[in-house]
Amino acid sequence: MKLGNDWWTSPTESESGRLVMVTGRRGVEKARESGKYNIRVEITWKYSGNSAGMPDDPTSTLMEAVQNAMTDVFDKDPVAILTGIYTGDNERNWIFYCTSVHIFEKKINLALATFDLLPISIYTENDPQWLEYDEMREASEITPSDD
Structure with missing residues (x-):
């Protein structure tokens, strides 16, 4: 199954009113419609952010390395699909x-x-x-025609 690797980013607000950058993946409809990917996994990393609630450069760099490690493993064996990333209000959620x-547990431990x-x-x-994917799209005002 070929997945899209086209991403969009949009600002939104957390429940506390702080900025959160939402990055979502397009081109996942085939995976979604397959009925195989029924379990949502949320990985949360809480950090001490700057005054805007965003990570500092060293934390951001480490998060990027972690994300690359995860996507490398799941690109080789697509038992999981990364569909969204939320960053802001002192946490990142994949x-x-x-x-x-x-x-997933075995693969994430490997990654x-x-x-x-x-x-x-x-x-x-x-x-x-x-x-959750639909809510992310709605919160970011991305319509299905963008897929």
Whole structure:
């Protein structure tokens, strides 16, 4: 299954009114419609941000390296698809949709094995309708025709 690798970025606000940059992935409709990617995985990294709630340069650089490691693993074995990234209000959230929590766990451990202990938490939820993805698009005013 060929996935798009076209991304958009849009500002929005957190519940506390702070800036959050939302980056979403286009071209995921085939994966969504396949019915295989029913589990949403949210990886959250809380950090001490600057006055705007954004990460400092060293933290941002480390987050980019972590993200590259994750996408490298899942690009080779697409048991999970990165669909969105939220950065702001002192946290970054990566949103994946996956086929199996058990396999995701193995792959994420492989992806992050070279890093020291990271300040992340992982949450999973069944989301076969991709409701979070739809909410992300609505919050960022991206319409389905943009896919």
